[in-house]
Amino acid sequence: MREGYIPTITELQAFSACARLGATTRAALALSLTQSAVSRSVGTLEERLGVRLFHRVKQRLILSDAGRALHRDVDRLLKDLQQAAMTVMAFGGHADVLRLAVLPTLGSTWLVPRLAAYRSVAPNMTFDISARLDVVDFEIDGFDAAIQRGDHRVPGSHVDVLMQEQLVVLAAPSLLAGRSILADEELSNMPLLQQSTRPTLWLDWFRDAGLDSRTIxxxxRLEHFDMVVNAAIAGLGVALVPEVVARAALAAGHLVLASERRLIGDQPYTLIYPHRSQQREAFMQFRDWLLKEIAE
Structure with a gap:
């Protein structure tokens, strides 16, 4: 039940328009309401909150100190409500919508291209996908599942291991100048592209090779792996990236392997989901399809 002091949407819209336009007549025109309706909404809001929100000065509305404090939040709240409504409308009447949080590059290069094939399995399903690097709190964020690295589950959630991460060294053919495979000593003299959220990858690579990594x-420095892949394609340097996110570039010949070695990541890719998602037939169908897709 709504508390008596909580404003209605109509009151907040009238207040916001009056604060922005400085007069009830102009606010009424903007809201397609009558001037009396806008005045009544603002008056009711002031009575509800027990404070004067405007000073009436020569037929002009000037925000009071309390009004200015409220105005800072009201426009944000109205904007958030509009965005939430537009998000739901964008689902286009689909009965089943899965909200997924996915690692940015894995989502754009690996998951999204496969979703078209899922239409034959679930033609009435649609997705709301967000890029996330941080641990997901399913109660706060409202996601049905997350594809992450590692077992970063919160209490009451479950995890399925999708695949191990294998990192490979890649370069544009032009950067290698006719060479195919480089020794680690040669790699250490190349421009090495850095991934800013995982800054120790090259350190781990050369440490695994038994080389001093302090000088390489x-x-x-780029934030996401897709940026690193594109930088490598452009010839800006050598990339150390998960093979799964670079398969398209390798298949197209935009990049080639610059080392025969592979580095196994310290954490696998996982599907993490809350207990409530297990109760959704639509999610469990997607989960089973995803695990089968990976196995094949």
């Missing part, structure tokens, strides 16, 4: 951290 050079090259552009």
């Amino acid at each position: 951290l050079r090259g552009a």
